[in-house]
Amino acid sequence: MTPRILVTGGAGFIGSAVVRHLIENTASEVANLDKLTYAGNLESLALVAGSSRYHFYQVDICDGAALDTVFARFKPTAIMHLAAESHVDRSIDAPADFVQTNMVGTYTLLEAARRYWSALQEPEKGSFRFHHISTDEVFGDLHGTDELFTEETAYAPSSPYSASKASSDHLVRAWQRTYGLPTLVTNCSNNYGPYHFPEKLVPHMILNALAGKALPVYGDGSQIRDWLYVEDHARALVEVVARGNIGETYNIGGHNEKRNLEVVEIICVLLEELAPEKPAGVLYYRDLITFVEDRPGHDVRYAIDSSKIQRELGWVPEESFDSGIRKTVQWYLDNRDWWERVLTGEYRLARLGSS
Ligand code: NAD
Numbered sequence: 001m002t003p004r005i006l007v008t009g010g011a012g013f014i015g016s017a018v019v020r021h022l023i024e025n026t027a028s029e030v031a032n033l034d035k036l037t038y039a040g041n042l043e044s045l046a047l048v049a050g051s052s053r054y055h056f057y058q059v060d061i062c063d064g065a066a067l068d069t070v071f072a073r074f075k076p077t078a079i080m081h082l083a084a085e086s087h088v089d090r091s092i093d094a095p096a097d098f099v100q101t102n103m104v105g106t107y108t109l110l111e112a113a114r115r116y117w118s119a120l121q122e123p124e125k126g127s128f129r130f131h132h133i134s135t136d137e138v139f140g141d142l143h144g145t146d147e148l149f150t151e152e153t154a155y156a157p158s159s160p161y162s163a164s165k166a167s168s169d170h171l172v173r174a175w176q177r178t179y180g181l182p183t184l185v186t187n188c189s190n191n192y193g194p195y196h197f198p199e200k201l202v203p204h205m206i207l208n209a210l211a212g213k214a215l216p217v218y219g220d221g222s223q224i225r226d227w228l229y230v231e232d233h234a235r236a237l238v239e240v241v242a243r244g245n246i247g248e249t250y251n252i253g254g255h256n257e258k259r260n261l262e263v264v265e266i267i268c269v270l271l272e273e274l275a276p277e278k279p280a281g282v283l284y285y286r287d288l289i290t291f292v293e294d295r296p297g298h299d300v301r302y303a304i305d306s307s308k309i310q311r312e313l314g315w316v317p318e319e320s321f322d323s324g325i326r327k328t329v330q331w332y333l334d335n336r337d338w339w340e341r342v343l344t345g346e347y348r349l350a351r352l353g354s355s
Helices: 013-024 064-074 086-093 096-118 160-179 199-211 231-241 260-274 308-313 319-336 336-344 346-353
Strands: 002-007 029-034 052-060 080-082 129-135 182-186 215-218 224-226 249-252 257-259 289-292
Touching: 002 013, 002 064, 013 029, 013 231, 029 064, 052 064, 064 096, 080 096, 080 231, 086 096, 086 160, 096 129, 096 160, 129 160, 129 231, 160 182, 160 224, 182 231, 199 215, 199 249, 199 260, 199 319, 199 336, 215 260, 224 260, 231 249, 231 308, 249 308, 257 260, 260 289, 319 336
Parallel strands: 002 029, 002 080, 029 052, 080 129, 129 182, 182 249, 215 289
Antiparallel strands: 224 257
16 A cells, blocks of 8 residues: 655654655655644745655644644555744743644644544554654753663753653643553754754854854854754655654654754865855954853753664664764755745745645
8 A cells, every 4th residue: 555644743853854855765655744834935846846756735733623634635544744843042032932833732732633543444544644743852961971862861851842742742642641642752853964954053053154144153152963864864754654662752862962063163174165156254254153142941952862763663863963964964055046035035925725
C-alpha cells in the first residue's frame, strides 16, 4: 500500500524539508496541513508543489472539525506532527500563541487522530502511526561538559516555548498509554540549513552581514548548541515514522556542539570567502559582531546523545557542521529571491491562491 503521510507544519522550516524529502525520495502521497502563520512559506515547497502526490490544506490544528474533514478526505496512513510556534524569543514576549498551538493544538490533533484511527479496520489500524516532532529544549540545559541528553533525561523546560513543547510530548505519550494510539516521539537539537526563517540565529547573521548590519550576539556568546543540518533531520524523521517502534522516543542530534559566538565567527569566515564584495564601510564581516543583553532564562548548553536512533534504525547524519554550514551560507547567496520576499513580506501573497 502506498504510504499516505499527513505532515502538519509542512510550510515551515523543518516541515518543508520533510515534504521535499518525501516527494523527492519516496513514493508516498503527502498532505501538507498548515495554518500559514508568519512562519509558513509555501515558496519553500516550490520544488515539489507541482507533483501530483503533493496536496495542501490550509487548516489550523486547533480546529477539530476541519481536521476531521481532512482525515476523511486524505485518509492518512501516518501523521508527522511538526506544526508549532517555534521561536523562543517570541514565546517570551507573547506566550499565549505557544500555549494555544503547541498544547491545545496538539491535544486537538491527537483527538482527531484518535477518532479517525478508532474507526479504521485492520490492517490499516495496526499500521497507523502518529509521530510527534519535538525538541531537546524540553530537557532544560546542561552545565557540565560530560553529560548528554538521553531518552531517559528528566524534563526541565526553561522557556514558554520549551514548556509548551514538553506539555505536548506528555500529551502524546498519555494518548499512547491511555488510548493505545500508536505514537512515536522524537526530540531533536538545533537545526540549520536552507529555507530557515530569517529571525533564527544562522540566517539572521548571514543576512545582517550581507546588509552590513550589526550581528547581535546574546550575552557573551558562550551558550552551546548541538547543530544538525535540516536535511539530516528530515531523513531521520522519515526513518522513524517508517520503522520506529510504537511508544518509543528517539533523540536526534549531530554531535556538533558549538558556542553561539563560534557559529557567528564561522559564518563571517565563510562570507569572507564566498561573498568577498562587502557592503560599504565594512572591512571584515566579523567587525559587525555586537554583544547584546542576554535572553532571560537563556539555556547554557544543549547536547544530545543520538546513539539509540543510530543503533536501532541505522540513521547517521551525512553533514558535518563544516560541510552543512558552508552549504547553508552558499544557499542564502544563491537564493536571494526567497529571502528577499520573506524580508519584504511578499511571501505572504503566495497564500492568497492557496487551499
Ligand atoms: P517553523 O516555525 O519554521 O514552522 C512551523 C510551521 O507550523 C509553520 O509553517 C506554521 O505556519 C505552522 N503552524 C503554526 N501554528 C499552526 C497551527 N495552529 N496550525 C497549523 N499550522 C501551524 O518551525 P520549525 O523550525 O520548522 O519546527 C518544526 C517542529 O520541529 C516544531 O514542532 C519544533 O518544535 C520542532 N523542532 C525544531 C527545531 C529547530 O531547530 N528549528 C529543533 C527541534 C525540534
